[in-house]
Amino acid sequence: MGRGAAARVGPGAQELPLRPAAPLDLFSPELDRPDAPPAFTVSQLGRAVQELLRDAFDSVWLTGEVARYRPSQNGHHYFDLIEKGEDDRIVGTLSAVVWRGEWTRIRPLLERAGQRLADGLAVRCRVTVDFYPPGGRLQVQVREIDPAFTLGDLERRRRETLAELAAAGLLEANRALPLPDLPLEIGLVSSQGSAAYHDFLATLAESGYGFRVLFVHAAVQGFEAEREVVSALDLLGRAGVDVVALVRGGGSRTDLAAFDSRAIAGAVARATRPVLTGLGHEIDQSVADLAAHRAFKTPTKVAEFLVARLAEAEQTVTRQATRLAAAP
Template sequence: MLRFLLSGDPLYLRLMSTYRLFELNTFIRRFVALNLPAPVWVQAEVAEVDERRGHYYLALMEKTEDGQEIAAQAKAVIWSRTANKWQRTNKLLLKDLLQAGREVHLQVQVSFHERFGLQLQVQDLDANYTLGVMAQQRQRTIDELMAAGLLQANKMLRLAMVPQRLAVISSPAAAGWQDFMAQLRDNPYGYDFEVQLFPAAVQGTQASPEIRRQLRTIERRRDSFDAVVIIRGGGARMDLADFDEKELCFAAAQMTLPIISGIGHETDQSIMDMVAHTALKTPTAAANFLIDRLHYLDQQLAGAKQTIAQQTKQLVQRKAFELASLGEQLKFQQKQLLQKEAWKLEQYAQQLPMMVRRRLHEATAQLEQLQQLHQLLSVEGQLKRGFALLSVGDEIIRTGSQLAQHEEVTLHLKDGTTTLHTTPQTKKK
């Protein structure tokens, strides 16, 4: 329990109708000093942090269970001497650990000053607690990304064979940006890249909102780019925590352009690296990846060109051989055909006289038959066979009506002609 004790009468302040502010603050200072003489451990969330001349000025807070309101807040300070000692002992930088939104476990000496009010002077900081909370938050983010099917989503996107139109998110003042551009510009193959910088903070409390804003801008212009490149320069291991931030990782996972990250360290991996299509350790490595991808395609094309040239040469040689072979075959076949036709001509020459004689004999026989037929069918032939022919002049009488029209007709017989006179009776007949 707190002890209520002041020098003099403890009812002193109660009995006064009014009192001076200095007197009230003096009472509070003595009260705090008496009841909290030793440092205590406090859990809180860092709301703000400001480093000046090696001193760290913190705004601490605790939210309600639903996280909607602030339940308590206080100011704290880590003096430069304490900060330097802590950093030497723990091999960590306070500026990397003390970031807005992080949970901290602090050992503080509670003090109250008549002029400056209540202040928590930090004596020690439990880095393992903060790192543990960060690790828990990191794992929760990974689990939520996996549950939403987004952890591998960007990796499933197709990266262009020749990714030359690049949207780069980085700080224009970062050494990583300069290294990246120098590597692309001075590549030994002379490849050209179209690079547009979308400036953003790549560490600190502004990293997540600024990078998310630029991701939204790039997404609206996605048809203008082949890939998004997120790079940062060198930094402490704790700097990677900015790329574990939940909202940032979800925003990156839902991009429709492949993301190439160059933000990590040799042994560490951020969630952004896990979400990205391709994760490289440094900006220079990211640039080399892009250069090597183009060079690989270049080599493939050169190999294909050489293969096509070789196959074309082989095809030409093969077709030339086939053509020569066909030419020889054609000559042979032509010779055979000429010999065959010459033999046929020789055979025809031998057979032609006999065929002509036979044809003439057949034609003569046919002619004789036609002559005999002609003689049989001629008027003379008919008369010789015993038939008679009546005519009037050159007109042959074929019917009785014709005969009735004439009084004299000529009768043709085998041995001559005679004239006949027709009578009415004859006409009647």
């Protein structure tokens, strides 16, 4: 708007000069007030927190339960350490990592104790508390894991579960159910496509008997095992099968931990059909094994037992037929 335009608007109008403004530097010292307290930048504060935590918690022992275990392709192992309160509500969570270099030292110690990292595992570990400024993330870096603590916790849980089942009169409940002489309708609970799954089915198929197998997939280790195994046992019980086979392959002692849980052992004990277990562990017996109608070392042994039972029934019928034919 020129002078003429300003005049036309009226005596109060004024033309303002338009000049490019210099960019405003928010961190310029010229903007600091003399009485203002010093301020951190975000990265400065992040580094200060990092140094403080590293100095204060350079080496501390920490107990918790493994959750969301995620081994990576580059050899690092990530997971959460959680603490549960009443009704199994999570009251504390820390992100954790075992770096690849530490894992090469920790892994053999765990393997010698028959253990491996898995969801639901209680651990006692020595950690360094660290803070990652670019991501604003608190993390504990695991330097050492105490296998004796994990074994002690597993044994404590096992004893508690056994005591609860015994007090409720459930340890003999499934064993008291009658096992059919001709168990042709088989309910199978296992991990689909696993070696245990194939071994069991192959043994039945090779027998030549007319078995009918109703299969329900369930995770047999890790975080989902309890919920899925309990659901599968309930479903097969309502389906009216003759017997249920609960099988899985071998593994470490901690892999078997789910079958010491109240949920799975209780579901086996309360099952409305006889439950035969073949959990693939040559040394240890789980609480689920003790609550089952009968326990076997491997999935193949479970299948062989069922085949032998039919063979015995067949022989009985053959003997009876021979006697009838020979009768005058």
